[in-house]
C-alpha cells in the first residue's frame with residue numbers, strides 16, 4: 438500500500454537547490470542504486486546533490502559510481518553546511534542513518550523514500566510502498582513522473598546518457614533486493630520496470646554476476662565453518678552463530694557474511710534460517726539476520742526483538758555478556774520463530 442504522495446516529494450525536490458541523499462548503514466545495492474539514480478537525475482536537472490554513505494562502498498558494488506556517474510562519499514565527520522533537503526533512502530528507522538542522522542535533522546526539509554513495511558515514521562514527508570520490491574522501484578515511479586523514460590517527451594536537459602545512468606542504477610537496486618527477480622516480493626510491476634530499465638541501460642548481466650555470483654576468498658574460506666557449525670534446533674529451523682575468532686580466522690569481515698542467512702533458509706525442509714554474528718565493534722552485541730519462506734513472517738519476530746525488516750528477510754540484535762547468555766537469547770529467538778511457524 439502506498440503511503441504518502443508523489444506530488445509532495447516532487448515539490449520538495451523541485452524547490453531544493455542543495456540536496457543530501459542518505460542511504461542506510463551498510464548500504465546495499467538497492468540503497469545505493471536508488472541514491473545513484475535519484476542523484477544522477479537531479480544533478481542533470483541542475484541541482485547540487487551529495488550522496489553520503491556511512492562506510493565506503495563495498496567491493497561488489499564498486500561498479501555503481503561509474504555506472505551512474507555519481508560519487509558516493511563516505512562520511513568523514515566534518516561539519517557540513519545544512520542542506521535544503523535531506524532524503525533518507527531505503528531506511529526504515531532513524532538509527533539506520535547512523536552517524537549521519539544529525540545531518541539529516543539539520544536539513545531545512547526532510548523526506549524519506551522506502552519500501553519497508555515495518556518501520557518508524559521519522560520523516561515529515563514519506564513516500565513508501567511495501568509492495569515495491571525495492572526502493573528503486575519507487576524511484577523509477579517517482580522519476581517517471583518527473584520526466585524520466587518519457588521518450589521524446591523527456592525534458593531537454595535529460596540526455597540519453599543520463600537516462601542510461603539512471604536506468605542502470607535502478608536496475609541494480611531491483612536485482613539486489615529481489616535476488617535476481619526470484620523473491621516473493623517481485624510483482625508484474627517489478628518486471629515491467631526492470632524491462633524499461635534494461636531497455637535504457639543495455640546489457641546488465643554483469644550486475645547479477647557481481648552482486649550474487651562473485652564470492653570473496655574470505656567468504657569461501659568461511660563456508661567451511663558455516664557448514665560445519667550450523668545446526669537444527671528444530672527440524673525446520675537452521676541456526677548458525679559465528680564468533681569473531683571464526684570470522685578472523687577466515688579473514689572475513691561483515692560484507693563476507695552476505696548470503697549466509699539465505700543458505701540456512703534454503704536447506705530442504707527448513708522454513709527459517711537464523712544467522713547470528715558479533716557486532717563489529719560493540720562487545721556483547723550480536724547482529725541477527727532472519728530469513729524465512731512463506732510459512733513464517735520474520736518481520737514480526739524481528740520487531741518483537743527490537744529490529745525490523747521484510748516478511749521473509751528481517752534483522753534484529755541480541756545482547757549477551759557471555760556465551761551462555763547468548764545461547765539462551767538464541768533459544769528465545771528460536772522459540773519465537775517456532776511459534777511463528779506454528780501460526
Ligand SMILES: [Mn+2]
Pocket residue numbers: 467468527552570571572614
Ligand atoms: Mn531495499
